[in-house]
Amino acid sequence: MNDATPPVRFDTKIAVLIRDDLATWQRLNATAFLVSGIGTAAPEVIGGPYADADGTGYLPMFRQPVLVLCGGKEMLTAAHRRAVDRGLTMSVFTGDLFATGHDDANRAAVRAVPKDQLDLVGLAVYGPRNPVDKVVKGARMHA
Structure with missing residues (x-):
């Protein structure tokens, strides 16, 4: 590993905002x-595949860091509204999804609730740095 390489400053940002009242397994699962x-x-946002020195191949991952933040229910509601208003790429995870068992049921659970009434427990947003920063403003780093 070469630490002499200057850090890369990306024009975009990936941020995950998780509700702070979830159990650890729920935070990790939702993230x-x-x-x-x-x-x-x-x-x-996906980089190239990895390989170790023995030639064993591994899947590609994000090419840039992922910022993981947390906040209360009101914080998630406000962040969701700001992301929607800015037209940013976003994924959501609602409390209902902890009780579903597969992808079709997950989509049905989200589809059944208007956006302003979603029980948001997490969201991930991607886009230009400044708009993403504004979406997650006030959230704190996840510990």
Whole structure:
């Protein structure tokens, strides 16, 4: 690993905002689902495949850091509204999804609720740095 390489400043940002009252397993589960949506909707964020020194291949990952933040229910509601207003690429995870068992049921659970009434427990947003920063303004780094 070469630490002499200057850091790259990306023009875009990936941010995940998770509700702060979730159990640890729920935070991790929701985060994994949320970022998978960003990777499929914005393929430019995916880097190249990995390989170790023995030639064992590994899947590609994001080409840039993912900022993981947390906040209360009101914070998620406000961030969701700001992301929608700015037309940013976003994935959502609602409380109902913890009780579903497959993708079709997940989509049906979200589809059944108007956007202003979603029980948001997490969202991931991708876009230009400044608009993403404005969406997650006031959230704190996840510990």
